[in-house]
Amino acid sequence: MNAPDRYERFVVPEGMKKVNYERDMKIMNAATFTVQREDHTIGNIIRMQLHRDPNVLFSGYKLPHPLQYKVLIKIQTTSQSSPMQAYNQAINDLDKELDCLKESFVSKCRRNKTTIKE
Amino acid sequence: MDNVSYQRFPTVRIREIKDDFLKFELRNTDASMANALRRVVLAEVPTIAIDLVEIEMNSSVLNDEFIAHRLGLIPLTSERAMDMKFSRDCDACDGDGKCEFCSIEFTLNVKCTSDQTLDVTSHDLVPSDQQYPVYPVGFMERAEYGGYEEDPPEQRGILIVKLRRGQELKLRAIARKGIGKDHAKWSPAATITFQYEPEIHINEALMETLTLEEKKEWVDSCPTKMFDIDANTEQVVVVDAEAYAYDDEIIKKADAMGKPGLVNIISREDSFIFTIESTGALKAADMFLNAIEILKMKLDAVRLSMETEENDDQFGELGAHMRGGL
Numbered sequence: 001m002n003a004p005d006r007y008e009r010f011v012v013p014e015g016m017k018k019v020n021y022e023r024d025m026k027i028m029n030a031a032t033f034t035v036q037r038e039d040h041t042i043g044n045i046i047r048m049q050l051h052r053d054p055n056v057l058f059s060g061y062k063l064p065h066p067l068q069y070k071v072l073i074k075i076q077t078t079s080q081s082s083p084m085q086a087y088n089q090a091i092n093d094l095d096k097e098l099d100c101l102k103e104s105f106v107s108k109c110r111r112n113k114t115t116i117k118e
Numbered sequence: 119m120d121n122v123s124y125q126r127f128p129t130v131r132i133r134e135i136k137d138d139f140l141k142f143e144l145r146n147t148d149a150s151m152a153n154a155l156r157r158v159v160l161a162e163v164p165t166i167a168i169d170l171v172e173i174e175m176n177s178s179v180l181n182d183e184f185i186a187h188r189l190g191l192i193p194l195t196s197e198r199a200m201d202m203k204f205s206r207d208c209d210a211c212d213g214d215g216k217c218e219f220c221s222i223e224f225t226l227n228v229k230c231t232s233d234q235t236l237d238v239t240s241h242d243l244v245p246s247d248q249q250y251p252v253y254p255v256g257f258m259e260r261a262e263y264g265g266y267e268e269d270p271p272e273q274r275g276i277l278i279v280k281l282r283r284g285q286e287l288k289l290r291a292i293a294r295k296g297i298g299k300d301h302a303k304w305s306p307a308a309t310i311t312f313q314y315e316p317e318i319h320i321n322e323a324l325m326e327t328l329t330l331e332e333k334k335e336w337v338d339s340c341p342t343k344m345f346d347i348d349a350n351t352e353q354v355v356v357v358d359a360e361a362y363a364y365d366d367e368i369i370k371k372a373d374a375m376g377k378p379g380l381v382n383i384i385s386r387e388d389s390f391i392f393t394i395e396s397t398g399a400l401k402a403a404d405m406f407l408n409a410i411e412i413l414k415m416k417l418d419a420v421r422l423s424m425e426t427e428e429n430d431d432q433f434g435e436l437g438a439h440m441r442g443g444l
Contacts, residue, residue, distance in 0.1 A: 048150035
């Protein structure tokens with residue numbers, strides 16, 4: 001009867017920011033990104049992509065609670081980079097990777113003479 | 119500095135492709151990407167499903183809620199779903215779900231007048247609007263003429279309820295776009311799995327120290343037929359590496375026979391074998407393609423806003439200090 005609406009799991013409430021950035025006050029070049037209404041799907045790919053960046057000293061993500069629909073991504077970098085720069089870079093790289101995957105998949109589908117919707 | 123990229127270049131090799139089945143190899147990427155794609159196909163690729171049911175007349179043995187639930191689970195052809203709007207952010211109708219951009223109306227009106235039990239199936243759902251091709255799965259393939267009883271079972275549609283003489287079911291249903299995260303009825307996937315590709319190295323030198331009997335015994339110890347013995351050369355050969363269930367049975371057997379290291383199995387961490395089965399709502403290939411598109415949109419949504427970046431720059435001296443005095 002008092003169950004929350006199902007869409008609360010994936011619709012960001014009005015007035016709430018999708019991504020919040022908070023700098024760590026004790027460690028240099030460290031920050032926490034709070035991403036609202038996302039889960040392991042986004043958290044894990046961003047973390048793993050950050051691991052490929054040699055300037056990233058630490059990156060990890062957590063889902064604080066299954067009923068709090070947000071992920072925390074913690075990043076620490078060397079002084080050559082910044083958490084924000086590393087985060088943006090990771091997203092750009094993942095985006096390009098998906099472009100590449102899409103291209104490869106579409107061309108292979110064509111070769112198999114399969115009609116796909118584009 | 120800004121030009122460095124740690125991007126990967128994944129490749130795909132399709133093994134088998136049908137409308138509702140797809141098997142392919144995904145290489146040069148990692149498990150996080152494979153799993154993200156799997157999760158997106160399951161829970162975030164949109165389809166169309168019945169979401170609102172108004173029952174006018176129901177004298178069947180099943181209650182209204184039960185029938186509404188059964189209607190919701192019927193897969194509808196959803197090629198249109200990617201271009202449709204979610205009814206909650208449809209501007210044309212303020213989200214009451216009764217406009218052409220976000221909803222499709224169906225009616226069902228069946229009454230049993232014979233002594234024989236009448237099956238109400240998904241084929242009895244009639245779309246009121248013929249403009250867009252949204253039908254229950256299998257609707258277009260149904261036999262046009264020829265009685266219901268003569269139709270092959272797979273063309274009879276999905277059973278909703280059975281009626282006896284005098285019973286009637288009349289209702290109006292509104293189908294909407296949605297995602298599997300909201301309710302599993304919107305998930306386009308029947309199953310979607312990926313596995314690592316196993317790489318099997320047989321230590322040939324050690325293998326030759328076994329007698330034919332021992333080889334047979336070892337080959338037969340594998341619960342999933344991965345190995346066989348070549349009839350001519352009497353050598354053990356790998357026949358189906360992918361049958362390996364990562365159960366370590368043959369490795370244990372080799373140890374038990376006093377031949378540790380007889381075989382070495384590694385799983386390649388950068389290549390995956392995907393199997394996708396569709397409910398029929400979307401083609402399997404479209405499901406995967408839509409998943410890539412959705413994952414891109416999700417990534418785009420989690421980019422930092424300009425405002426956040428500017429606020430950080432304005433952090434001033436303390437910010438500069440925290441960045442290491444640069």
